Amino acid sequence: MGGLLALLGAMLAAPALAREQAGRFLEYEHVAAAGLPEQRLTIWLPPGYDKGKQRYPVLYMHDGHNLFDPAKSNFNKVWAADKAMLAAVNSGKVEPHIIIGVWAPGRDRYRQYLPQTIYQATSGTPRAAMDAMIEGPVVSDAYLxxxxxxxxxxxxxxFRTRPGRDDTAIMGSSMGGLMSCYAFLERAETYGRAGCVSSHWPAADPAKVGPANPELIALWDGWFAARLGQPNGRRVWMDHGTATLDAFYAPYQQKIDARFAASGWQRGRDWESKVYEGAEHEENAWARRLPEVFGWLLRN
Structure with missing residues (x-):
């Protein structure tokens, strides 16, 4: 009997141990935010959080519904951000981070993630392409x-956070990539790390903007030139694939890369920009490279 009870106890403990080793999720629905559609959060606390007293750096990620659970995602595929964080931590390069996943507000996603100063500065073809997608006022400044x-x-x-700039990171893909760069530049005192993954530099339908739109490329270049400043310990990751939507990004990214270099940022130390041949614009592609992104961007 004693052996059976011990076996049953071990079987019951195993799922709890597995959950503890995988971290813990918290969900917050119907979150009010001034000037914005209703928001929603999924928060991941790393393993050991509930039993310890240490404080953690924090990573804020856009499109929180596509980060962890395929059943809650748009396309039944996710970044697997919790698993990527565990892999980065196990590599010894990265401290565990609390992840704050901020869900996109459905049809309002575009106007919440479109950088407001870029929208206001556009005209002609790019502005018309953006206006064709907006369903209401641009609210990215209110979101930020x-x-x-x-x-x-x-x-x-x-939560037990380390609230300083160098312990606060922000990351997203596509329009969320634009929003992450926007936060990094406009709130340099708050965000010391930014991951701008497959950033949608055309900022609208590429077919309507036109391939490598020179006006928009110049606008992004001027935007970064006016806001980058010196690194001062900050760090930013940028990347893109070469298939589907990502196939449109190279001319924009190359210009932005040149701007970082011209502004005195050291590649490999202060910023990185990678091209993933054959990678598409979708969550599985981002999941495959996320441990690498975390390993560089969030390294100790």
Whole structure:
């Protein structure tokens, strides 16, 4: 009997141990944010959080519904951000981070992630292409104010975080990549790390913007030139594939890479830009390279 009870106890403990080793998720629905559609959060706490007293750096990620659980995702595929974080931590290069997944607000995603200063500066063909996609006013400035203000204040008050700039990162893909670069440049005092993955530099339908639109390329170049400043310990990762939507990004990214170099940022130390041959614009492609992204961007 004693042996049977011990066996049953071990069987019951195994799932709990597996969950503890995998971290823990928290869900927050119907989150009010001034000037924005209703928001939603999925938060991942790393293994050991509940039993320890240490404080953690924090990674904020856009499109939170596509990060962890395929059943909650748009396309039944995810970044597997929790697993990528565990892999990066196990490599010894990265401290465990709390991940704050901020869901996109459905049809309002585009106007929430489109950098407001870029939209306001466009004209002609790019502006017409953006206007064709917007269903309401652009609210990315309000979104950024909420991310860097009330949301961050709540996270830092509610969890054991290290709230400083160098322990606060932001990351996203596609329009979320644009929004991550926007936050990094506009709130340099808040975000010391940014991951701009497969950033959608055309900022609208590439077929309507036109291939390698010179006006838009010049606009992005001027935008970075005016805001980059010196690295001062900050770090940014940029990348793209070569298939589907990512096939349109190279001319934009090359110009932006040149701007980083001209501004005195050292490649490999302060910034990185990678091209993944054959990679498409989708979550499985991002999941495959996310451990590498974390390993470089969030390294100790």
């Amino acid at each position: 104010a909420w991310l860097a203000g009330p949301l961050k204040q709540w996270v830092d008050a509610s």
